Amino acid sequence: MHIADGILPVPVAAAANVAALGAASLLGRRIGTAEIPKTGLLASALFLASLLHFPFAGTSIHLGLFGLAGVLLGRTAFPAVFIALVLQALLFQHGGLFAIGLNTVNMGLGALVAALIWRTPGLPEAARAFAAGFAGILVPAVLMSFEFMLVGYGQRVLFLAGVYSAVAILEGALTVSAVVFLRKTEPSLLETRT
Amino acid sequence: MKDLLVRYTLLAAALAVSAGSLAAHGLEIEVRRHAPAVILKASYSGAEPAAFAAVKIYAPGAPPAVFQSGNADAAGRFAFVPDSEGEWRAVVDDELGHREERRIAVGREFIEAGAVHAGEPAPGGLPLWLRAAVGVAVIFGAAGFFYGLKARRRAGP
Secondary structure (H helix, E strand, O other), rough: OOOOOOOOOOHHHHHHHHHHHHHHHHHOOOOOHHHHHHHHHHHHHHHHOOOOOOEEOOEEEEEOOHHHHHHHHHHHHHHHHHHHHOOOOOOOHHOOOOHHHHHHHHHHHHHHHHHHOOOOOOOOHHHHHHHEEEEEEEEHHHHHHHHHHHOOOOHHHHHHHHHOOOOOOOOHHHHHHHHHHHHHOOOHHHOOOO | HHEEEEHHHHHHHHHHHHHHHHHHEEEEEEEEEEOEEEEEEEEEEEEEEOOOOOOEEEEEOOOOOOEEEEEOOOOEEEEOOOOEEEEEEEEEEEOOOOEEEEEEEEEEHHHHOOOOOOOOOOOOOOOOHHHHHHHEEEEHHHHHHHHHHHHHHHHHO
């Protein structure tokens, strides 16, 4: 899921860095004082999620939690994703430093789509939570596959899509569990204003 | 009769030289061990390297499974890291008609000598748990800082 340096052309990575930094600072200003602890907690969860990895189909998969971040933070999930990715690149070497913008755009858009799905009226809560968790992984995976295809990198795009579909199902189920748990214990956390 | 004998002698000599020449092109696989890797060097009778020859490594056990496949480098070298003890099999084929197979016994000590344990720090780096703790501390610290800053602004002078 994390793109390394040197895979996509430098101008594309540079443009993505500018876009990600701009969007993160713009959306970061919308975080209210009361929302800061929740954003910090979610950013920590996103940061640590990539350490939980499992062997799957000859490769290794890990959680992203972008869908859950979208559900709990709304649009301000984007800066949380940015912070988590910066620290992952610096401390775990997950993804390239110059590719942080690309990774933030891919995964941040996953969180934003999840936030949109979560707010879609007329659907049962569990269905919205599952779809949000699913999209939170599938959107970045599709974007990444598309970017790889554009630059002719790798021959395993379909394999990637298959692997990430499995992760998306797992994340969908995880998001439903989290929403059900929070609805029972702390429903105020499910109300986002951003 | 004497001419015929001379001709047969020359023919036999030519055949012997040809056979010697063919033998000189037989593939050989030299095995070196540097835990955790086994390094193969494929060459034509120990001289000319079998550059870019196709290599397949089979893990121990039945049915044999391809563990790794690829091509040797320009010097005929190919490395793999066995993950279990037993008799491994390397097959080198230059796809020009030369093929050689070598069985490589790998013991438990070799596997254990090269084992990299989860969470082991990179050379000169911090352990994984410490890096994770640093990351969480940075986020909590930043969140606390901005919380205090915003709360102070809200409270006014």
